[in-house]
Amino acid sequence: MQGWGTTLIYGGAMSGRLADKVFAITGAESGLGRAMALRAASEGAKVAVAGLDAKGLDETVASMSNFEGTGIAIPTDVTQPEQITALVDGTVGEFGRLDGAIANAGAFNEWTNFQDWDLADWNRVLAVNLTGVFLTLQAAAKVLLAQGEGGSLLATGSSTAIRPAPNLLPYVSSKGGVHQMMRALAVELAPHKIRVNTIVPGMARTPPVENVDGYIDAGLKAIPMGEIVEPEEIAALVAFALSDEAPHMTGTLLKVDAGRTSA
DSSP states (O other), X not given: OOTTSOOOOOOOSOOSTTTTOEEEEESOSSHHHHHHHHHHHHTTOEEEEEESOHHHHHHHHHHGGGSSSEEEEEEOOTTOHXXXXXXXXXXXXXXXXXXXXXXXXXXXXXXXXXXXXXXXXHHHHHIIIIIHHHHHHXXXXXXXXXXXXXXXXXXXXXXXXXSOOTTOHHHHHHHHHHHHHHHHHHHHHGGGTEEEEEEEEOSBOOHHHHHSTTHHHHHXXXXXXXXXXXXXXXXXHHHHHHSSSOTTOOSOEEEESTTGGGO
């Protein structure tokens, strides 16, 4: 299928606990999303990776070539409902079904004092981090409900939604909204056997974190283990959440934060 631009497909014989399952993952051109996609593919899943950076998405799919799973790249702006619809429709059109989605796309902001925030920056961060999650999971849920076979919905929250950090108000607010949205959605979709869980990373080694000068050194002071979290560690927990190993795990905060929210 070529309707959304470049599509790369790789794969082999299916095996693993996610064998033949189909997932869509946003924000998968790098960082946590890429690690999640690669882990899912390594366990046999078919994965549609979405994001703004088409080159990065193609690199993610190319990295799946040594795994058992299969990948396609669908460039997507999660703030645009029609593009979210195209992502979900494209995933189902290519693989024939959907077993879950991860709303991982995120927007970040520079440290700014509360009184200096611009409304445009506030709206931009919330559009991606909160409304984008809503749109992604709503589109996926429609398919899961129509299939009537359950499924798994995940969204990437943040340890800052539990233990706020100063000067990041739009980000903290948006992630707090995600946490509450996922709690409510877990209750609403539970009768349909659709599990809804929130990924809660602490300071993880991702491009936005590494690109802010001094952010890691400052942040590690608030982390009991004193270490940054690697994306692959979070991806391992995500693969477990997507599997059928814990069929009654829903409404859960899946924290991997080196103790940040316990201090």
